[in-house]
Amino acid sequence: MSEMIKIFDTTLRDGEQSPGASMNIEEKIKIAKQLEKLGVDIIEAGFAASSPGDFEAIERISQVVRKSTICSLCRAVEKDILSASEALKSADSKRIHTFIATSAIHMEYKLKMKPDEVIKRAVNAVAYAKSLVGDVQFSCEDASRSDIGFLKEILAAVIEAGATTLNLPDTVGYALPEEMGKIIAELSYFAKNGIVLSVHCHNDLGLAVANSIYGVQNGARQVECTINGLGERAGNTALEEIVMVLKTRKELFKGLDTQIKTQEIYSSSKLVADITGIRPQPNKAIVGQNAFAHESGIHQDGMLKNPETYEIIKPADVGIFENNALVLGKHSGRAAFRDKIKSLGFSVSEEELNKAFESFKVLCDSKKQVFDEDIRAILNEETTHIPQVFTLELTQISASSSGKYCAALSIMRDGIEYSDCALGNGSVDSILKSIDRISGIKGNLKDYRVEAISSGKDALAKVVVKVEFEAGKPAIIGHGIHLDTMSATAKAYVSALNSYLSMKDLMTNKMGAMCL
Numbered sequence: 001m002s003e004m005i006k007i008f009d010t011t012l013r014d015g016e017q018s019p020g021a022s023m024n025i026e027e028k029i030k031i032a033k034q035l036e037k038l039g040v041d042i043i044e045a046g047f048a049a050s051s052p053g054d055f056e057a058i059e060r061i062s063q064v065v066r067k068s069t070i071c072s073l074c075r076a077v078e079k080d081i082l083s084a085s086e087a088l089k090s091a092d093s094k095r096i097h098t099f100i101a102t103s104a105i106h107m108e109y110k111l112k113m114k115p116d117e118v119i120k121r122a123v124n125a126v127a128y129a130k131s132l133v134g135d136v137q138f139s140c141e142d143a144s145r146s147d148i149g150f151l152k153e154i155l156a157a158v159i160e161a162g163a164t165t166l167n168l169p170d171t172v173g174y175a176l177p178e179e180m181g182k183i184i185a186e187l188s189y190f191a192k193n194g195i196v197l198s199v200h201c202h203n204d205l206g207l208a209v210a211n212s213i214y215g216v217q218n219g220a221r222q223v224e225c226t227i228n229g230l231g232e233r234a235g236n237t238a239l240e241e242i243v244m245v246l247k248t249r250k251e252l253f254k255g256l257d258t259q260i261k262t263q264e265i266y267s268s269s270k271l272v273a274d275i276t277g278i279r280p281q282p283n284k285a286i287v288g289q290n291a292f293a294h295e296s297g298i299h300q301d302g303m304l305k306n307p308e309t310y311e312i313i314k315p316a317d318v319g320i321f322e323n324n325a326l327v328l329g330k331h332s333g334r335a336a337f338r339d340k341i342k343s344l345g346f347s348v349s350e351e352e353l354n355k356a357f358e359s360f361k362v363l364c365d366s367k368k369q370v371f372d373e374d375i376r377a378i379l380n381e382e383t384t385h386i387p388q389v390f391t392l393e394l395t396q397i398s399a400s401s402s403g404k405y406c407a408a409l410s411i412m413r414d415g416i417e418y419s420d421c422a423l424g425n426g427s428v429d430s431i432l433k434s435i436d437r438i439s440g441i442k443g444n445l446k447d448y449r450v451e452a453i454s455s456g457k458d459a460l461a462k463v464v465v466k467v468e469f470e471a472g473k474p475a476i477i478g479h480g481i482h483l484d485t486m487s488a489t490a491k492a493y494v495s496a497l498n499s500y501l502s503m504k505d506l507m508t509n510k511m512g513a514m515c516l
Contacts, residue, residue, distance in 0.1 A: 002257035005246065006222040008198065009035050009239060010044040011272060012057070013073055015230035020447060020466050021276040022474045024499040025057045026386050032061040034271050035227075036068045037345070038264040040239075042095060042222075048072040048087040049080040053503055055087045062091035069135065071095040076125035085132040096129040098122075099139035099167075102146040102154060119154050123161045130162030137165035139200065144168070144175040148186055155190055165196045165222060170211055173204025173234060181214035188219035198222035201237050203229060208237040213245060216256065227272040228280050228287065240265045240286040240318065248312055266319035267345045274380050277449060277464035277477055286318055319345070328375070330364035344372060346379050356382040363460070366483050371454040377462060377481045389501045390439060393417060395490045397427050407431040409490060411438050431490050439497060443467040446475045450485055461485040463492040469500045476500045 012028050015021060023031070028045070035043050045061045046054035062070045070091040074080035076098050088094040100111070100122050107113055113121070122138065129136045138158045140151055155166050168187065170180060184197060191197045199215035199222070201208040212223050229238035243260045246253055269287035273279045282289040292315045307314070315321070328340055337357050341348060348356065359378045364370055394410040407430035408421040420437045424430030428448065436442045447466035452459035460483060466475040478496025482488035 002255045003221070005216060005220075005256055005258050006041040006196065006198075007039075007239065007243065007258050007260055008042040008044065008071075008200075008222050008224040009040040009226065010200075010224055010236065011035070011226040011230060011239075012061075013044040013046050014224075014232060014236055015226040015272070015276075016046075017232045018230045018235065018276070018278060020475060020477070021230060021278055022477060023275055024386060024476075024502060025053060025060060026384050027275045028057045029060055029064060030384060031227075031272060031275065032065050032068075034264070034268050036065045037261070038268050039259045039261045040068050041259060042069040042071050044071045044073060044097065044224075046072060046087075047074065049074055049077075049083040055083060058084075058087035059090065062088050062094070066092050069093040069095050071097050071137070073097045073099070074129075076100040076121045078125075078128055081125060081129050081132065085129075088133065093135070094133050095135040095137055095165075096133050097137040097139065097167075098125045098129055099141050100125070101141040102150060103142035104147065105145065106142050115150055115153075119157050122154055123157050126158045126161040126163045135165075136163050137167055137198070138163040139167035139169055139198075141169060142171040144170040144180060144183065145172070148183065151183075151187060155187065159190065159195060164194055165198055166190060167198040167200055167222070167224065168215075168220075169200035169224075170202055170208075171200075173202035173208065175201075175207070175211055177207060177210045177214040180211040181218040184215045184220050185218040191219055191221065196221050198224060199237075200224035202231065203234040203236060206234075208235070209241045209245065212237045212242050216246075216253070227268050228278070228284070230272065230276065230278065238285070240269060244286050244313060244318065247317075262317050263319040264345060270376065271380065274377070274462075274479070275477070277447075277466070277479070279451075286313070292320065328360070328364075328370050330361065332364075340372075340375060341379065344376060344379070346383070348379065348383055352379075352383050363483070367458045367460070369454075369456060369458075373454045374460050377453045377460060381479065381481055386495070386498050387502050387505075389413060389498050390494050392487075392490050392494045394419075395431065395484075395487045397430070397486050405430040407434045407486075407490075409434045409438065411435070411494065427486050428489055431486060432493055435490065435493050435497065441469060441497065441500075443469050443493070443497065443500075444471075448489075450488070453481065458483065461488045463488040465489070465492045465496055467493065467496040467500070469497075476503070 045058040048055045048058050058072050072084035074084045084096050126138050197220045199212050199220045201211040223242050225237040225239040229235040280288050356378050391412040393412050396408045398406045404423045405427050406423050410417050410419040418438045422430050422433035424433050446468050449464045451462050453462050460481050463480045465478045468475045476496045476499050478492040480488040480491030
């Protein structure tokens with residue numbers, strides 16, 4: 001019998017704290033469903049008290065995800081804990097995760113509290129959380145720089161108050177693997193009577209996965225991680241790496257295993273990258289573009305004779321299959337398209353299937369070869385249910401001898417088509433100015449990325465924009481795909497605008513409800 005390591009995914013909370021990685025509610029729901037399909041044990045869906053958007057995301061994820069435990073982070077503050085409890089009401093399995101800093105530098109300069117005051121705050125928070133839900137996790141923020149004697153004291157106290165998972169974070173990525181292992185080993189006597197020790201390691205020194213592995217080897221039975229290693233600053237432990245280390249070197253881990261369905265790893269990575277616009281570097285372990293590429297002649301010769309000469313992981317084990325080539329064309333029917341969607345790991349409604357099939361047929365008329373990546377892009381676009389306040393109808397670009405560009409656009413709102421044009425310093429500038437004029441909402445472009453989804457001169461262009469619509473507020477991400485890069489740009493900007501208006505409506509409704 002294998003002993004299971006719980007995988008606690010915090011892509012939707014800590015991962016979203018990556019600069020520029022903010023997601024709207026519909027995107028968070030889509031990722032949560034994929035995490036459930038991946039087999040994640042606990043999904044930290046957000047920080048309920050931080051914003052109305054986070055609260056609703058947790059609330060709605062709790063309504064649709066049934067196999068994974070849904071968790072909300074909260075400070076050791078009653079109103080935060082109550083907010084988390086209310087957001088988690090609909091979850092079949094729920095957890096409240098409360099925390100407080102325990103290192104001397106944090107207690108003195110950030111909290112301005114004495115150690116005994118920190119213990120009292122932690123105990124009161126855990127006890128209150130326990131009165132609301134059965135599953136309570138407590139984290140010692142900056143545990144790796146905390147006094148071990150104080151850690152023992154506070155952990156004993158929160159266990160008495162009702163905590164069942166004790167998380168020891170390397171919050172600033174400072175620890176070396178031996179140090180992290182020693183901390184867990186010294187606290188491992190707490191791991192009895194249903195108490196689980198957990199690690200949460202940051203990657204500031206590139207040691208997040210190594211530190212997590214040492215934690216597991218010394219008694220941790222939960223690992224906090226994110227898809228693609230997203231997270232604050234240099235990121236967190238990468239889920240795909242920790243899982244595949246345990247799977248690939250299982251002989252060293254004495255029967256330890258996870259519930260993760262590894263063939264869903266690549267799909268999960270692609271989805272998170274598509275939504276956040278943050279791609280893993282090409283040489284990223286497990287999910288990078290070059291992770292299974294072999295250019296050296298010696299390596300290629302060995303691979304032809306026996307793939308195990310240079311591949312310690314089969315690409316298919318993480319969901320990368322060799323049939324990612326042209327399969328469908330303009331003569332393909334709905335049944336074949338449905339089968340292809342299923343083989344790519346998507347589960348869609350009949351309405352979503354119909355919309356995606358229409359987009360596929362339009363693409364086939366303009367593109368000679370349709371690849372799996374093209375179909376993935378279509379599906380990701382058609383299955384994100386953001387309210388469409390504005391819909392792009394037409395984009396036309398022209399250039400003058402003076403170097404100025406003119407963009408003429410038509411946009412639909414409430415069944416009425418509005419058209420306008422604007423001059424700009426380049427195609428992109430003129431497109432954005434036209435949309436600003438039609439919508440009456442001015443955005444500030446913070447980031448712009450374009451990439452080819454597949455190969456060939458007729459490849460689909462994918463544009464990701466990050467737009468600030470209110471000074472000081474987080475930039476909103478928008479996505480657009482089209483054979484024409486400028487049309488994809490217009491679609492991406494309108495997508496960001498729709499997400500902004502959706503979030504603004506949510507905030508207005510929440511404030512209105514508070515006034516009733």
